[in-house]
Amino acid sequence: QLYREARECLTLLSQRLGSQKFFFGDSPASLDALVFSRLAPLLKAKLPNGKLQQHLKSLQNLCNYCTSILSLYFPWDGGESRPPPHPAGLGYGSEAEEDPHKRRNQLLSVLVGLAAMLGYAFLSGIVSIQRGRVEPAGRQPVALEEEEEEE
Numbered sequence: 001q002l003y004r005e006a007r008e009c010l011t012l013l014s015q016r017l018g019s020q021k022f023f024f025g026d027s028p029a030s031l032d033a034l035v036f037s038r039l040a041p042l043l044k045a046k047l048p049n050g051k052l053q054q055h056l057k058s059l060q061n062l063c064n065y066c067t068s069i070l071s072l073y074f075p076w077d078g079g080e081s082r083p084p085p086h087p088a089g090l091g092y093g094s095e096a097e098e099d100p101h102k103r104r105n106q107l108l109s110v111l112v113g114l115a116a117m118l119g120y121a122f123l124s125g126i127v128s129i130q131r132g133r134v135e136p137a138g139r140q141p142v143a144l145e146e147e148e149e150e151e
Contacts (some may be wrong), residue, residue, distance in 0.1 A: 007055045013039075014059040021068065028069070036069050 013035060022028045023035065039056065043066050047053055057063060099105075121127040 003051055006052050010052070010056055010059060010062065014062050017061050017065060019061065021065075032069070036066060040066050040070065 017023055020026075022032045024031065039062060042053055043056055043063065045053075118127075
């Protein structure tokens with residue numbers, strides 16, 4: 001019954017899409033993002049039971065819809081899941097060449113963040129430094145609890 005309902009849903013989506021590029025005309029809407037997020041894995045994944053996948057592949061407009069979105073928004077995805085390499089001859093090289101001061105910048109950001117947190121802690125009173133006299137060992141002043149002081 002679940003497969004039957006899923007097949008019916010795919011058929012209804014196919015009928016609603018018709019020959020349009022997207023569900024609401026020539027530009028994508030949030031419905032297109034939702035539908036694509038469900039159809040693309042079903043279309044591209046290797047599944048143990050391919051009944052539903054075969055039905056989707058028989059609905060040519062939904063297959064074209066997925067392929068169109070993949071090529072429009074994910075042009076590097078030709079079976080791989082990584083972005084395309086940088087074009088040759090444009091001065092791109094290794095990561096170290098792209099940002100030679102990357103490690104220094106990371107260290108500076110950590111130090112600035114630490115200084116900001118410490119500054120906030122001091123200014124808000126979370127941390128305070130109190131200066132006091134140092135008594136010789138054995139002569140430490142004893143602090144009384146508030147209740148004992150009142151008596």
